[in-house]
Amino acid sequence: MGGAVLAAALVAAVPALAQGGKIWRCGNEYTNNPGADPAARGCREVLGGNLTIVEGTRPAPPPGAAAAAGSSAGAGSGAANGAARTPAERVTPDQQRQRDLEARRILEQELRRAQERLEQARAEWAQAQAARPAGTRGEAASGSARADELRARVERAEADVAALRRELARLPAADAR
Structure with a gap:
């Protein structure tokens, strides 16, 4: 063998x-x-083994780029292969500011929702802790599982809030112009 x-x-x-x-x-x-x-x-x-390489397909150029490439292809520029960018593809500072403001608005809205979910999860967890009588052994396993589930929900909500705050901190200030 x-x-x-x-x-x-x-x-x-x-x-x-x-x-x-x-x-x-x-x-x-x-x-x-x-x-x-x-x-x-x-x-x-x-080292070792056979190697097979499969080339991927190239993405199609945007619809506006085909017309620009056709008009400048005879000139021998790099537009035909997608290397050059046209001025229409650039974002003006005003457009970028609007995009940043929209992103900030969306993130702030998501942050408010996440904070509401966190408050609700904390309230449910506190209610479950208060309703659980001390010294009960018969339902300890199911009560513990429910408490673990609620605690995990609170932790996820706290992580969501923290992540949204980090994302907001990365954006330019709303009053920066």
Whole structure:
């Protein structure tokens, strides 16, 4: 049985040797020609196994870019391959300010909702704690499970509020102009 495994490994290795040997990974690129100094490019040799690379499809350009690319394609510019940006794609400072204000408004609204959920969860948890009589053993398991569930709900709500506050802190100030 061991001989069959060794033979299969040798048969799999022969095509790799016939291709000229080494395959290198340079970031997200795989190549058999890493250049003069592979280490300088951050390339590492891929050891063992077969390597199959399937190229993905390129995304279609936006509808407005096709007309711009058609008009400038004869000029030999980079617009045909999507490298150049047209001025229509840029966002003006006023547009960016409006987008930031809208994002802030949405986050503040979500923060208010999250704070309401947190208050409700805390109230339910406190009510469950107060309603649980001390020293009951018959329902200790089900009461504990309910208390754990309510405590987890409070913790999730607190985490939501904290995350929304962090997101709001990352946005530019509402009065910055």
